[in-house]
Amino acid sequence: MAKLAVTEPVNGKPNEKTTMGQKIKEFAVDFWRQRELQSMIIPGIIFMIIFCYIPIYGLTIAFKSYTVIDTLDSAPWVGLENFKIIMSDQYFWDAVVNTLAISFLKLGIGFIIPIILAIMIYELSFTRMKKFVQTVSYLPHFLSWIVLGGMMINWFSTTGLFNQILLDLGIISKGQNILLDPGKYWWIATLSDIWKEAGWGTILYLAIMAKIDPTYYEAAKIDGASRIRQIWNITLPNMRSIISLNLILTVSGLLGSNLDQTLVLMNSQNRETAEVINSYVYRMGLTQGDFSYATAVGLGVSIVSVILLVTANKVTSKLNDNQSVL
Amino acid sequence: MSKVLRKKGVSLGAVLLAIMLTITACGSGGGGGSKSAALPDLDGRYTPDPSTPAWKLDTKKETTDLTWYVNADWWNTDFGKDTVTKKIKEDLNINIKFITGDDTKLNTFFAGGDMPDIITVFDSNSAVAQKASTWALPLNDLAEKYDPYFNQVAAKDTMNWFQQKDGKTYGYPDYSNTQADYDSGTIPAKTAFIIRQDVYEAIGKPSMKTPEEFESAMEKIKSQFPQLIPFGFNSIGTGTGSLGDVLQDYLGVPLEDKDGKFYNRNLDEDYLTWLKTLNTVYRNGDISDDSFADDGTAFEEKVKSGKYATIMLDGVPQQGGNLQTFMTNNPEDKYIAVDGPQSTVGNQPTLNQSGITGWMINYITKKAKDPAKAIQVFTYLLSDEGQALVNFGIEGETYKKNSDGTVEFLPAVKELQLTNSDKFKKDYRMGEFIFFGHDRYKALNKDSSPEAIKQMQEWGNGKLKPHFILENINPDQGTAEARSLSAIDTTWNTTLVSLIRSKTDDDFNKTLDAYKKFLDDNNWSKIVDIRSEKMQANREKLGIK
Numbered sequence: 001m002a003k004l005a006v007t008e009p010v011n012g013k014p015n016e017k018t019t020m021g022q023k024i025k026e027f028a029v030d031f032w033r034q035r036e037l038q039s040m041i042i043p044g045i046i047f048m049i050i051f052c053y054i055p056i057y058g059l060t061i062a063f064k065s066y067t068v069i070d071t072l073d074s075a076p077w078v079g080l081e082n083f084k085i086i087m088s089d090q091y092f093w094d095a096v097v098n099t100l101a102i103s104f105l106k107l108g109i110g111f112i113i114p115i116i117l118a119i120m121i122y123e124l125s126f127t128r129m130k131k132f133v134q135t136v137s138y139l140p141h142f143l144s145w146i147v148l149g150g151m152m153i154n155w156f157s158t159t160g161l162f163n164q165i166l167l168d169l170g171i172i173s174k175g176q177n178i179l180l181d182p183g184k185y186w187w188i189a190t191l192s193d194i195w196k197e198a199g200w201g202t203i204l205y206l207a208i209m210a211k212i213d214p215t216y217y218e219a220a221k222i223d224g225a226s227r228i229r230q231i232w233n234i235t236l237p238n239m240r241s242i243i244s245l246n247l248i249l250t251v252s253g254l255l256g257s258n259l260d261q262t263l264v265l266m267n268s269q270n271r272e273t274a275e276v277i278n279s280y281v282y283r284m285g286l287t288q289g290d291f292s293y294a295t296a297v298g299l300g301v302s303i304v305s306v307i308l309l310v311t312a313n314k315v316t317s318k319l320n321d322n323q324s325v326l
Numbered sequence: 327m328s329k330v331l332r333k334k335g336v337s338l339g340a341v342l343l344a345i346m347l348t349i350t351a352c353g354s355g356g357g358g359g360s361k362s363a364a365l366p367d368l369d370g371r372y373t374p375d376p377s378t379p380a381w382k383l384d385t386k387k388e389t390t391d392l393t394w395y396v397n398a399d400w401w402n403t404d405f406g407k408d409t410v411t412k413k414i415k416e417d418l419n420i421n422i423k424f425i426t427g428d429d430t431k432l433n434t435f436f437a438g439g440d441m442p443d444i445i446t447v448f449d450s451n452s453a454v455a456q457k458a459s460t461w462a463l464p465l466n467d468l469a470e471k472y473d474p475y476f477n478q479v480a481a482k483d484t485m486n487w488f489q490q491k492d493g494k495t496y497g498y499p500d501y502s503n504t505q506a507d508y509d510s511g512t513i514p515a516k517t518a519f520i521i522r523q524d525v526y527e528a529i530g531k532p533s534m535k536t537p538e539e540f541e542s543a544m545e546k547i548k549s550q551f552p553q554l555i556p557f558g559f560n561s562i563g564t565g566t567g568s569l570g571d572v573l574q575d576y577l578g579v580p581l582e583d584k585d586g587k588f589y590n591r592n593l594d595e596d597y598l599t600w601l602k603t604l605n606t607v608y609r610n611g612d613i614s615d616d617s618f619a620d621d622g623t624a625f626e627e628k629v630k631s632g633k634y635a636t637i638m639l640d641g642v643p644q645q646g647g648n649l650q651t652f653m654t655n656n657p658e659d660k661y662i663a664v665d666g667p668q669s670t671v672g673n674q675p676t677l678n679q680s681g682i683t684g685w686m687i688n689y690i691t692k693k694a695k696d697p698a699k700a701i702q703v704f705t706y707l708l709s710d711e712g713q714a715l716v717n718f719g720i721e722g723e724t725y726k727k728n729s730d731g732t733v734e735f736l737p738a739v740k741e742l743q744l745t746n747s748d749k750f751k752k753d754y755r756m757g758e759f760i761f762f763g764h765d766r767y768k769a770l771n772k773d774s775s776p777e778a779i780k781q782m783q784e785w786g787n788g789k790l791k792p793h794f795i796l797e798n799i800n801p802d803q804g805t806a807e808a809r810s811l812s813a814i815d816t817t818w819n820t821t822l823v824s825l826i827r828s829k830t831d832d833d834f835n836k837t838l839d840a841y842k843k844f845l846d847d848n849n850w851s852k853i854v855d856i857r858s859e860k861m862q863a864n865r866e867k868l869g870i871k
Contacts, residue, residue, distance in 0.1 A: 038599055065804060067453035067457070067803065067804060068429075068432070068433045068436055068437075068452075068453050069436060069453050069454060069457040069460055069461070085809065089809075089813075090813070091816070092815055112628075145731055151621060153624075155870060156619075157615075157616045157618075157619070158614055158615050160615050174611075175615075176615065177615040177616055177618075177619055177814070179619050180618055180619055180827075237619055261402045265619065266820045267562075267563075267619050267779075268562055268563075268564070268618065268820050268822075269820065269823050269824070269827070270616060270621075271816070272820070286429065288803075288812055289429075289452060289453060289803055290803070290804060290808075291811065292804075293809070
């Protein structure tokens with residue numbers, strides 16, 4: 001402290017560097033001056049510390065052999081043992097493959113559809129129709145997977161809606177429950193997720209499109225640009241930043257593929273293609289009480305997710321003339 | 327949820343677990359570690375007497391407040407309002423505050439250190455129960471110091487069964503059936519092969535004991551009742567429904583091999599023969615694919631509406647309400663139990679019941695403020711007096727005793743039970759305060775079970791056989807073997823369904839071979855060793871040679 005307090009005047013201006021005491025005083029004065037603003041941010045910071053940072057300490061159980069009876073400190077250290085087991089766990093790797101497959105399908109199809117849908121809604125000139133389409137496409141988003149999954153199980157049952165339609169059309173001769181078919185699960189998961197979320201995904205795009213200056217379109221029309229040309233040269237470029245932001249968020253979540261959807265739609269027959277990392281963590285941790293192992297899996301996934309997030313950000317900033325969204 | 331998960335890119339599991347564990351870690355360190363403190367003195371409240379329950383001796387004037395945690399969200403937390411709990415409150419001069427929750431809440435209690443007086447959990451194989459000595463008081467010591475009468479009402483076999491390495495017993499279960507209970511014949515079977523009576527008569531009451539007879543009966547059902555599903559079974563979910571150990575028990579597959587070692591009943595030839603039969607039945611279109619995807623609720627709906635012609639039913643009492651609903655709506659078509667599939671090698675059925683491990687387990691924690699009062703509650707509820715109260719209510723007020731020792735509800739009470747079961751539960755709560763419940767007492771009252779299942783329970787008479795040696799024999803949680811076993815169980819679950827759904831005999835054999843190979847690749851021989859060892863330990867505990 002004493003050493004710090006003794007500062008040499010630089011260039012003969014003693015005020016350039018201040019002592020620690022002065023710094024604290026200045027900080028306090030500034031803080032007091034902005035007290036209304038600060039009082040708004042402080043609860044957030046405290047919340048973050050308590051609920052987001054202190055819990056990080058709990059990740060140590062990934063390196064321990066922990067049971068509920070232990071405390072975090074009393075559980076014995078086992079080093080990387082849990083991670084070694086993960087490496088040789090076939091069920092875990094099955095889950096990784098499924099997670100990636102379903103996520104990439106969702107990314108490939110599910111990412112583009114809301115954009116197309118948003119443009120289509122935007123281009124609709126009949127306002128009532130526009131509102132109707134929007135509302136109808138949002139609706140499934142507000143139903144939980146528990147409800148939607150229950151409906152789907154019902155529809156896909158051998159005597160359910162789906163089979164009934166196919167039977168009536170003469171496409172099949174006997175009802176089949178496709179939820180029992182592991183070969184079809186990835187598609188069921190992807191398409192049902194798109195059905196649920198595509199409408200909701202258009203909101204951001206519609207918001208950004210509403211902000212596009214209409215004079216661009218007028219100018220384009222005068223220049224004789226077709227509808228498609230206008231979309232290509234005006235609408236899409238204006239949406240670029242929001243599309244990249246969405247892409248970054250989606251890519252970083254590749255490994256976090258839908259837990260509730262899986263828990264509802266998975267059954268003994270489609271498990272091999274339905275189990276995703278999150279449902280695996282849930283099964284190991286909460287239902288089987290193997291907390292250390294589940295935490296180790298979760299920790300590994302979080303690390304990979306951060307890497308994906310940073311990579312996606314790099315890639316999109318390259319595409320956006322080196323402007324990073326994050 | 328999905329959106330948040332995907333967008334934030336964080337693993338739900340890690341974060342949730344981390345939050346939960348860390349918050350809990352901030353506590354004092356909870357039950358773990360604390361040395362077994364000396365039990366507090368009675369300070370002259372009463373002198374314990376082996377021949378009198380302590381609650382009758384206790385002179386404590388002020389009402390004791392007890393906090394009782396039940397690890398089940400569905401538990402009714404009311405206390406002192408209905409006939410049963412009002413009487414408990416008066417007799418023991420206590421006030422119980424019930425808290426309910428799930429495993430997360432239970433874990434918080436442990437780590438937070440703010441433990442309730444009494445804890446009831448459901449899984450005696452869980453870490454909480456296994457390490458009870460670190461957080462619960464030994465019942466033996468409590469009985470010795472405060473209430474020796476406890477030893478007269480607690481079943482010795484059950485106490486031995488839950489004895490830990492230090493020679494003491496910490497928890498006491500309900501529905502724990504000892505050898506004596508099985509021998510007495512008062513505990514009813516909970517498994518039955520049932521068929522709709524109208525269907526049974528229409529197809530000429532055929533025998534369905536051999537695979538051929540079974541197949542042809544299913545075909546007859548399909549042709550005469552095309553709107554019904556010929557064969558149904560309990561929801562499979564992550565287990566095996568009623569097609570795993572329940573069917574094995576029904577067929578009488580041996581519990582152990584000739585040397586008393588663990589026997590893989592899943593690969594028993596007799597059982598596999600029947601699985602092949604079910605496969606044929608499936609290929610004939612007599613098992614609905616939906617049965618493999620249905621959850622418990624969907625299964626129950628189908629039972630309630632009589633959608634299945636026949637059912638391999640596990641948990642007869644649990645389906646009592648649904649079976650009763652179907653019977654009330656269709657008096658002529660009720661389900662009845664018949665001799666269904668039987669062993670092809672002449673084994674007799676060895677049906678299981680809730681074994682000696684029982685169901686819920688009750689513990690008195692080290693943080694109990696008045697442990698003497700707590701053990702008095704245990705003694706009271708375990709005694710004949712307490713059992714009569716929780717099952718039948720108060721003599722003269724809700725029930726009367728018959729000369730043959732059985733009891734029956736008074737007409738007004740019975741009437742209410744039949745016409746308004748919600749009010750019946752709310753006002754009386756008989757048969758619901760089940761912490762120390764036992765079928766032995768339930769059997770004394772004909773009105774305990776709904777009409778629809780009485781015939782099924784009678785059918786099971788003499789077919790029960792204890793499975794004690796197979797209880798709690800899994801490798802300890804957190805070990806490599808436990809992990810392998812959980813993988814094996816998961817695989818068996820899938821294998822069983824795939825076997826029944828096989829398209830050809832060749833598929834059937836391939837699936838079976840894949841399962842066998844999976845066993846070899848996943849530590850199976852070690853698991854068998856552990857199980858055989860634990861079976862031996864069980865024999866010693868129970869005094870079986």
